[in-house]
Amino acid sequence: MGWKTCVVLAVAAYIAYKSVDTFDPDSLKGKRVVITGASSGIGEQTAYHYARFGARILITARRVKLLKQVVARCKELGAADVSYVPLDMSKHEDSKVLIDEAKKRLGGLDHLILNHIINNNPGFWKGDYDYVLNKTMEINFHAYVRIATYALPMLSKSAGSIGVVSSGAGKFGVPFVAVYSASKFALHGFFDSLRQELNIQNINVSISTFVLGGINTTRATEEWSVFERSGFTASPSATALRIVTGTSNREREVHYPRSVAVFSLLRDVAPSFVEWMVSFSLNQEHVQTLLKNTK
Numbered sequence: 001m002g003w004k005t006c007v008v009l010a011v012a013a014y015i016a017y018k019s020v021d022t023f024d025p026d027s028l029k030g031k032r033v034v035i036t037g038a039s040s041g042i043g044e045q046t047a048y049h050y051a052r053f054g055a056r057i058l059i060t061a062r063r064v065k066l067l068k069q070v071v072a073r074c075k076e077l078g079a080a081d082v083s084y085v086p087l088d089m090s091k092h093e094d095s096k097v098l099i100d101e102a103k104k105r106l107g108g109l110d111h112l113i114l115n116h117i118i119n120n121n122p123g124f125w126k127g128d129y130d131y132v133l134n135k136t137m138e139i140n141f142h143a144y145v146r147i148a149t150y151a152l153p154m155l156s157k158s159a160g161s162i163g164v165v166s167s168g169a170g171k172f173g174v175p176f177v178a179v180y181s182a183s184k185f186a187l188h189g190f191f192d193s194l195r196q197e198l199n200i201q202n203i204n205v206s207i208s209t210f211v212l213g214g215i216n217t218t219r220a221t222e223e224w225s226v227f228e229r230s231g232f233t234a235s236p237s238a239t240a241l242r243i244v245t246g247t248s249n250r251e252r253e254v255h256y257p258r259s260v261a262v263f264s265l266l267r268d269v270a271p272s273f274v275e276w277m278v279s280f281s282l283n284q285e286h287v288q289t290l291l292k293n294t295k
Helices: 003-017 041-052 064-077 092-106 129-158 178-200 218-223 225-230 236-248 260-266 271-280 284-293
Strands: 032-036 056-061 081-086 111-114 161-167 206-212 253-256
Touching (some): 032 041, 032 092, 032 129, 041 056, 041 111, 041 236, 056 092, 064 081, 081 092, 092 129, 111 236, 161 178, 206 236, 236 253, 253 260, 260 271
Parallel strands (some): 032 111, 056 081, 111 161, 161 206, 206 253
């Protein structure tokens, strides 16, 4: 093992054990929060945590029935105010509608949590540009950019924060989800650049990017079963709480679970080793099924 790898592992160990203990729950009372993709999974749990801390919340997703259930639960948990607006992030106009509704209902914005995604069922890339590539980039990347852009004037006034929910697949390539991985790589490129541009202009808006690993959501365990051996160990609730605290603390980048930092840090100094670790995590029975389906 070379010295560079040793340094990377040492840094990863530091990140893995570093605790963030500066979070002040009272700081979120009355904060105006917008959460996308909030009808289930991580987005739903994020709404519940903000509700517990007394925030004013606007949530969005496509499924009205589930959004109503989340709103009802947020009220039970103590949200100062909570409402929903059903929107489709594949539609350009809905990004602006969301921020217009935030201005009308909340009177401003403090935290913007970008969490919505379209998942692609794992499989080999077969050149489906029109639906798989274009629609995935539209929802997983373009909509993030549009919403953040529309929200910046309000966030600038409040010295607010943007939380960008990404994935380890946005830091290192993952087989069978090439387009999903590409959309997450794009998020890092755009928001890392935007963060610097805001700093140069002295615009006090923080951007926190969340690099997530195996999160035990129903959707992930069903659709990503090809990665079964890697384990989906982190709960959606614990993940959501880390998103809330990281956004509140204005942290630049958060890896969760912390072990995903090892993959990110090793990517450039030991890429073959990272690819081997990814391959080791694959469920070989599912891989063989995918191979048969290509014939």
